[in-house]
Amino acid sequence: MAISASSRRAAWLGAYLLLAVMMAGTLPTPLYPLYAQRLGLSPLWVTLVFASYALAILFKLLVFGKLSDLLGRRPVLVLSVGLTGASLLAFLYWPSLPGLFVGRILSGMAVGLMVGAVTAYLAELLRNRALAALITSLCNMSGLGLGALLSGAVSQYAAQPLHASYQLLLGMLLPGLLLPWLPETVKHEGPRPALRLQRLGIPAEIRQAFMAAAMAVLCGFSFLGLFAALAGRFLAVGLHRGGFLLSGGMVFSAFCCAALGQLLVVRMPPRKVVPAGVLLLPLALACVWLAFRLASMPLFLAGAAVGGMGAGMALRGGLGLVAMLSPAERLAEVSSCFFVAAYLGLIVPVVGVGILLTRLDMASVLALFGLLVGALAMASSRAVLAQTEVLPHGGVAEGARSQEA
16 A cells, blocks of 8 residues: 555654754763863763763653553654753753753653654554664664764854754754644554553563673663763863864764664674674774874774764664564563663763773773673673574564575
8 A cells, every 4th residue: 555645744754853852862962071161060970961861761661661652653752842842941041960960851751752652653654664663763873963963063163052052953843843733643442551660571582682682782872872971071181182063073973873884784684783783892992992092083083983883783783683583462572671771871881981080091991991891792792693593483583584594
């Protein structure tokens, strides 16, 4: 059956709004050094502000994971755009430490609501789950990269660097006013089920493979989180370079290479993608460490690009492996667990780095972080490669075997 013009327009608008909401997630990134200077924030406080964003996403996954199934896709998209607008207003009119926390938490809640709702909405509008997942994934990583680049470029030349990029993104949210006129794809017959805390669990027969994929995506997101939280400080302290545009450009390169990494492995089987991606991460961190020792901008840029590509491949391959092995009736539950592991990668390692920076120099902290990520990457790679070809669920296994062939 052909897709209607109204469905195509709704899909385009949904993808655009996801891109804009994701951009808000990294919009403050190039500005963190300026916030730190004006508010007297240590690296630990900067990483805690960054981590509050991921905590809000985790809270949404655990409590409101099925909200768009209950309320419909359109109301959840409206709520997400509204929360993003409120986040931007908090940054604009409350430039203090509590205001930063509020802005980041609101932005995280908006992202958590938007990603799941848009993925389901696009799948229903386009009648193609794989295409919807690819579009969502690309908008996710590209939006995070573009947010940092936009903020860096605008703030570099704006008279009020702590205001201009937020005002611009508020204007970019205006197409969200068209949401009430989009078609709704969720139809309820009878009473709606009650909203309650999701039960998250992993089927015993795929637990080992899941842990391998979860370790991989945790490593990937910890690299991206480290760059998003501390890119400006890395450049200032290690390379003696400053500027909003340079900081935003570095974050942009990491996240856009993550999107590129996903595109490059679209047709590769997940068991090959995960080891290839996760083993790029310690290589990238070695480049960053050497860049600090040699004060080399090309090495630093190479580390950002290689690490971003590895993180994108780990995400794509890990999610593909989880989808391939999970029972169909528990796919949403297992996928939620996978993203919990991903966003824990944005919290625990990054906050750990912030704590270590209060006692050690940055080169030493990067070396320790690289050793930890390298050990986890090796363990994850070996665990994925050790998985047998015999899969636990017949229908899924047959599809997986044909894909691997």
